[in-house]
Amino acid sequence: MATVFQGLGATAAITAAANPLDSNKFLLSSRRSFSGKKTSLVVVRSDGSLNLNTGSSAGARRLDQLVTNAVATKADAAAAASASKPGHELLLYEALREGLEEEMDRDNRVCVMGEDVGHYGGSYKVTRGLADKFGDLRVLDTPIAENAFTGMGIGAAMTGLRPIVEGMNMGFLLLAFNQISNNCGMLHYTSGGQFTIPIVIRGPGGVGRQLGAEHSQRLESYFQSIPGIQMVACSTPYNAKGLMKAAIRSENPVILFEHVLLYNLKERIPDEEYICNLEEAEMVRPGEHITILTYSRMRYHVMQAAKTLVNKGYDPEVIDIRSLKPFDLHTIGNSVKKTHRVLIVEECMRTGGIGASLTAAINENFIDYLDAPIVCLSSQDVPTPYAGTLEEFTIVQPAQIVTAVEQLCQ
Amino acid sequence: MALSHLSSTRSNRLLRPLAAAASSLCRPISTSTEPLVIETSIPFTPHKCEPPSRSVETNPQELLTFFRDMATMRRMEIAADSLYKAKLIRGFCHLYDGQEAVCVGMEASINKKDCIITAYRDHCTFLGRGGTLLEIFSELMGRQGGCSKGKGGSMHFYKKESGFYGGHGIVGAQVPLGCGLAFAQKYNKDENVTFALYGDGAANQGQLFEALNISALWDLPIILVCENNHYGMGTAEWRAAKSPSYYKRGDYVPGLKVDGMDVLAVKQACKFAKEHVLKNGPIILEMDTYRYHGHSMSDPGSTYRTRDEISGVRQERDPIERVRKLVLGHDLATEKELKDIEKEIRKEVDEAIAKAKESPMPEPSELFTNVYVKGFGTESFGADRKELRATLP
Numbered sequence: 026m027a028t029v030f031q032g033l034g035a036t037a038a039i040t041a042a043a044n045p046l047d048s049n050k051f052l053l054s055s056r057r058s059f060s061g062k063k064t065s066l067v068v069v070r071s072d073g074s075l076n077l078n079t080g081s082s083a084g085a086r087r088l089d090q091l092v093t094n095a096v097a098t099k100a101d102a103a104a105a106a107s108a109s110k111p112g113h114e115l116l117l118y119e120a121l122r123e124g125l126e127e128e129m130d131r132d133n134r135v136c137v138m139g140e141d142v143g144h145y146g147g148s149y150k151v152t153r154g155l156a157d158k159f160g161d162l163r164v165l166d167t168p169i170a171e172n173a174f175t176g177m178g179i180g181a182a183m184t185g186l187r188p189i190v191e192g193m194n195m196g197f198l199l200l201a202f203n204q205i206s207n208n209c210g211m212l213h214y215t216s217g218g219q220f221t222i223p224i225v226i227r228g229p230g231g232v233g234r235q236l237g238a239e240h241s242q243r244l245e246s247y248f249q250s251i252p253g254i255q256m257v258a259c260s261t262p263y264n265a266k267g268l269m270k271a272a273i274r275s276e277n278p279v280i281l282f283e284h285v286l287l288y289n290l291k292e293r294i295p296d297e298e299y300i301c302n303l304e305e306a307e308m309v310r311p312g313e314h315i316t317i318l319t320y321s322r323m324r325y326h327v328m329q330a331a332k333t334l335v336n337k338g339y340d341p342e343v344i345d346i347r348s349l350k351p352f353d354l355h356t357i358g359n360s361v362k363k364t365h366r367v368l369i370v371e372e373c374m375r376t377g378g379i380g381a382s383l384t385a386a387i388n389e390n391f392i393d394y395l396d397a398p399i400v401c402l403s404s405q406d407v408p409t410p411y412a413g414t415l416e417e418f419t420i421v422q423p424a425q426i427v428t429a430v431e432q433l434c435q
Numbered sequence: 436m437a438l439s440h441l442s443s444t445r446s447n448r449l450l451r452p453l454a455a456a457a458s459s460l461c462r463p464i465s466t467s468t469e470p471l472v473i474e475t476s477i478p479f480t481p482h483k484c485e486p487p488s489r490s491v492e493t494n495p496q497e498l499l500t501f502f503r504d505m506a507t508m509r510r511m512e513i514a515a516d517s518l519y520k521a522k523l524i525r526g527f528c529h530l531y532d533g534q535e536a537v538c539v540g541m542e543a544s545i546n547k548k549d550c551i552i553t554a555y556r557d558h559c560t561f562l563g564r565g566g567t568l569l570e571i572f573s574e575l576m577g578r579q580g581g582c583s584k585g586k587g588g589s590m591h592f593y594k595k596e597s598g599f600y601g602g603h604g605i606v607g608a609q610v611p612l613g614c615g616l617a618f619a620q621k622y623n624k625d626e627n628v629t630f631a632l633y634g635d636g637a638a639n640q641g642q643l644f645e646a647l648n649i650s651a652l653w654d655l656p657i658i659l660v661c662e663n664n665h666y667g668m669g670t671a672e673w674r675a676a677k678s679p680s681y682y683k684r685g686d687y688v689p690g691l692k693v694d695g696m697d698v699l700a701v702k703q704a705c706k707f708a709k710e711h712v713l714k715n716g717p718i719i720l721e722m723d724t725y726r727y728h729g730h731s732m733s734d735p736g737s738t739y740r741t742r743d744e745i746s747g748v749r750q751e752r753d754p755i756e757r758v759r760k761l762v763l764g765h766d767l768a769t770e771k772e773l774k775d776i777e778k779e780i781r782k783e784v785d786e787a788i789a790k791a792k793e794s795p796m797p798e799p800s801e802l803f804t805n806v807y808v809k810g811f812g813t814e815s816f817g818a819d820r821k822e823l824r825a826t827l828p
Contacts (some may be wrong), residue, residue, distance in 0.1 A: 215588075216601065253807065
């Protein structure tokens, strides 16, 4: 299935990333339309295929020249525009780093441990520069021993330190599952409240750009049953920084899910200090006809589809649930009571994913308000293949979202 | 009354008849703190380090404390055995009798700021760290008065204020946690150490070697103590480990093999280890010990070893008997006094059990407490949330 982007007559906005792009990750940033504040600029999906209304299918790699031209023109406009607005612009990984740095400055019990977080600067640059600033003991390069260093982080948290454990890829944390499940989640309970585990476990997950099956895992499915932990997923630079700060300050163990393909998103965030509520969902686009619940990268696919839907006359309400455990049933419930139709769009697999639990939770609590069964669009129950076209089939595409909404709203 | 000499206990047999005669004059138990030097049963076996001396400095008061503590632990474990058979304790119950010398000797050489973390055979370690018999029995029976409010059970005893970090059910998982404790000690620059205990079965876990590598790399003040009771549940060590010299398993990390049934040897080794580790990074101590009970209450303990072996060890190496002989040999107390201590302990244990039986079961609402820690300035109350705030604390 060729991916076709319905650019609403607007040009693609490609802002240059501050750092040289890694050849493996064509992460082109885009201006986010944030809660209806500004005009919408079309998101160009970051797989290198630019469809400027030509309708051609993906694979037009020779668009490199086009990219640079577009960057040049757009950058001017961007520069002119940004000078007058409050706040500062940065990429998502920089927002994470800013949050991390502010918390480390504020409380010297906060430390980071993970593979290549120190001298290398972090495999996704989230911790770049921190080792120089805070020293080796606060930004620890660990050997490749996930079980041991996650356990170590938990042990340190038991004494009162506030470690942040980075999994280079969330999939690697499967090796530390025992520590996360038994020790991280349950120690507060089994010790009768004696120990708190104020640890943050974070890392990128999700389906990337042809990374292969083992590096494209969605661990939120597996961790969601662990009692005692909180899970949040960030999707924009604004909520990335806010959630990072809130997670570090929380007394509970928090798992912060980032996404491999979202690190180079650019957004303007406030200068003043702020946090995001860990248990709250974010209203991305208010609407009347249908509630679309999503999180992390699928938010962008949903917003992509939302443009099409608006054109076709629908008014979807898009909520980024952000808090994967516990669900923000308050915001979700209010939305369901308004629209009476729910579509869940997630990247987890069909079986046992966040969407499955969310479907059950909404059905249990709000069955009386639903006019139609809840539809859950998830990834296919297959290991993520390497081939680009197959990989596209495994995850939910905007066209599928549009079709689902049309069917639900009949 | 205290005698200082450097000879083994055998030479004191001459003094016993005199002591017996003197006992009829109602001499009180010696509480003197005058130093006494006693040799350990066997020398230490080192690996890449200089072993400590065989001569251990102690004093009569300490020896009698050892006797009392170990006898209490022994009595407590046997009482737990009966409670389990009476179905007041359910699930898993792993008993420590036979191994008392390890935790008592360790306590004698450290303070409450040092951390201890162990696996599931933790009743006696908890007691040694300052737990009370009442807390232990209440927790074992799942009552509110238990140290974990009845929600942990036999394998989850913790005492944060005395540096006892549990109590862990999954074999080997406590060692990386112990690494974390040591890391925090190094981070905070305390001059304290962590003892991470594990068994001969856990010694084959990969996470142990991961933790060892990390501790040695960063010079963490951790002492890994292998309580080698020679059986990993039903599997003898020679059937599970290619190299049963657990003290050598650290390779680049020094090690020491200790007779774990000799409380003075354990004390000496732990003292040595603490000093070593604060200067040089981790060390492995292998405590050669033995458990009389099976692995847990569901294991009779005799299908994989002979009763002769068990009774043989009990006769020749029992830690309490060794201390009893020392005490009697050095004329620090009489047989009768020691028997009186044991009777007193028995009474204490029985009283604690009776009191624990009175402690109520946890309230149903306790099911949901302590899952999360509340209160960061952000609260959410589920589907009917009336209030939402997000403030910086």
